[in-house]
Amino acid sequence: MHDAPEIGSTSWSELLSPRYSAATMTLCLGVALFAFNGFLVSTSLPTAVREIGGLELISWAFTLYLVLSIVGGASGALLKARLGARTALVGSALVFLAGTLIAAYASSMTEVLIGRALQGLGEGIIAATCYALIPELFPSRLVAKVFGAEAVVWAVAAFGGPLVSGLLTEHLSWRAAFLVNVPLALIFIALVFRIVPKFSGEVARLSVPFLRLAAIGCGIMLVALASIMHTLAMEVLFVVGAAVVLASVIAVDRRSRIPLFPSDAFALNSTVGIGLWIVLLMPVAQASTSVYLVMTLQDLWGYGPTKAGAFNATFAIAWSICAIFVANIQDPRRRAWLIRLGPTLLVTGLAIIVFGFSLDIPLVVMLGQIFIGTGFGVSWGFLSQTVMESARSGERDRASALLPTLQSAGYAIGAAVAGLAANAAGYPEATTPDALRDATITIFFVSTVIGVGALVAGYALPLRKQNLLAIEMQKQL
Template sequence: MHEPDDTASDARWSELLTPQFSAATTTLCLGVALFAFNGFLVSTSLPTAVREIGGLKLISWAFTLYLVLSIVGGASGALLKGRLGPRRALVGAAIVFLAGTLIAAFASSMTEVLVGRALQGLGEGVIAAICYALIPDLFPSRLVAKVFGAEAVVWAIAAFGGPLVAGLLTETVSWRAAFLVNVPMALIFIALVFRIVPRSATEAAPLSVPFLRLGAIGGGIMLVALAGVMQTLTLEVLCVAGAAAVLIAVVAVDRRSRTPLFPSDAFALTSTVGIGLWIVLLMPVAQASTSVYLVMTLQNLWGYGPTMAGAFSASFAVAWSSIAILVANVQDQRRRAQMIRLGPALLVTGLAVLVLGFSADLPGVVLVGQMSIGAGFGVSWGFLSQSVMESARDGERDRASALLPTLQSAGYAIGAAVAGLVANAASYPQATSPEALRAATMTIFAVSTMIGLAAMVAGFALPLRRKTVFAADLS
């Protein structure tokens, strides 16, 4: 493991590609690529699969089960890393992901696809969580922001390359070929894990899995997902409220457990880790509405085709990765703190600009708003994640680090459900005129702006004091 160093100003991008760090950089970026590309590959090819094997009524569950199981897997990632060791945990998770990929790719029914997608989600959730937890293990503090910048580039490449590759393969070969793109990526990932990731576990205790809490987490996220398919507003509200109650109870019980899944100060309002995790949750909750409704509105309101509307949506990823690369060279701790606080502010500004753009019927303004949202994530996400990692209490850094991607996924799930609830309350599905559609869309993004304000307040409340010693680090 690496201790923090005093030569942060000497950090260079090229250092990630030196013999000392290149394999680790490739391994972690490939772990992110598995998650990123898989989502775009499946979303592009699955409609064709449904036309061949049937099961249209179950198509949404292919995404729901993946999301639920990925969050459950992510929640158990730190525990598995500590008890099995990072190498065995990652290889085991990759094998589960591979098995799910093969089952889905050779499926003859939608039921088999759902089984495969569930296994993919479980494996990828563990992979994402452990890859995050390994960042401070494999890289010195001065390079951590650059690692997050490199991962942002992977997401941007996946946003453009994933649908293109999946579309070409689906049209020229088969939808099954699009699924099978994951196979060589996963095999390369396993080979790199054997080369670079430490074998030993950090705890000698036997593996004890808190199935009840993990099941409750899955149940809570499932309630969130079910809210999106309820037929009445009352049932939607009950599902979201029930999910909130279950997840709050899980956090409360976890704090008293002998085998905790989360850091002891998770979501506390008095610590960097606690407040930082609130920001990690609230920013995706606020942004999720654009992922669900922006493309659809652009097509229905302004007549954009899928390509143009998709390009509008993808500008979010481009802005995120571009800004993440630009700010990764910032080493001054005070400026980094300012970047963390600037992120939610840009998110709120971008969402408000979306409302303005639709109100004024100006697509260019909408594009600026979408890019501002991406810039908000790009300017803050790496520094925010690093701050949470480095501020964790002794012995809790793995749990804090592994929770970051899991909480991000949970935020998107919750945000999508809340956006759906608002959309139904604003009669978005029933909007038949441009005026009605514009009004409903503005309502959705106005509510998202208010959620973003909570993240912005949390950003200014974040106590940013850099730890000078990693108590859990060993040279």
């Protein structure tokens, strides 16, 4: 256990030392299951649809995965507390594996949807539990490097996932692309048995708050459905309804005997509460680039899929490089400054994208993408660590496990809001370059405004007390 912050010299090689190498590989593989799976499926699923039919259901393959992954992530800390991390990880990996096999050998789109739902449920629990294990398996001085390593996994997945899936789908079968997950899951299970200790406590009776988990699923489903509504009024209604449902879940959870979230989740007077707002709002603001940038590059400037994809990947590259570069920083004051710099760069990058489209200059838009990726890279690891280490006594697992879940929810909400802005601006009906450019500018302007919320939260984050504690410990060392 590593409850107290540690300040001291450290190097990347320590992650690969005999003491930490297995833990590093386990957590990175947990991230890889999620990262590669998304890229593998998005590339191979269109071919699957042409073979087995069900084109009208293709969007649900992603929607169900997302909804179930968020529900699974919300239950991750509870399952870890009641069953132990090893049981939770192995059980969820088996669920993920079962979903993979069902989808890979599906003969209808309905079977693919069942498999995708099981994949989402299993991966949501895996991601949440892995995050909760980071402060247990690594000392504080290495946590930022763990997040840097995970950022590299995401970057590799962004490039390697579509390439591997494309080659397998083209030369073997779309089913082979799905089956790439099988050896990854089996290796992950073996590593969990090796590195994650047996549960030392007594396995408690598992009282699962199904009503709250179902409400979370319904809230995210409303967000997803908002994007396919045909009228602006219905889109707004669904988004507002989702906000009401999810806010009600948080309010009820605070009074529950079996809480899913930290007691100060989203409170405006605590480091954890404000930190979680940043974790939510940054992906909400950035989601518009994931949904609309590649499409706009193709439609407005005539980019091919490969060129547009490489353009979009500059975000992941910047995130990874910057996460590696800042991971050696141990000074708490500099870390606090970088946490606040992240949302600042995000807003700047989105504003640059708006400027780039208004000038009709692709390189300016790419610069905006790089700024956004840099913002995430310099701040995300330190922000996550701050939330983990600022959690109240007995709530660290719930705070840690909520991070990846909230990130996924942020992207879902952001995609819905971007879709709402796109439809209001006439993006789907745009038939001329000028109309498409104007609609795109509106989408990214709305995202910039949302990003300002993350920026304000960043400067409101109460880090002073934590910094003083870290500095005092540094003096003692």
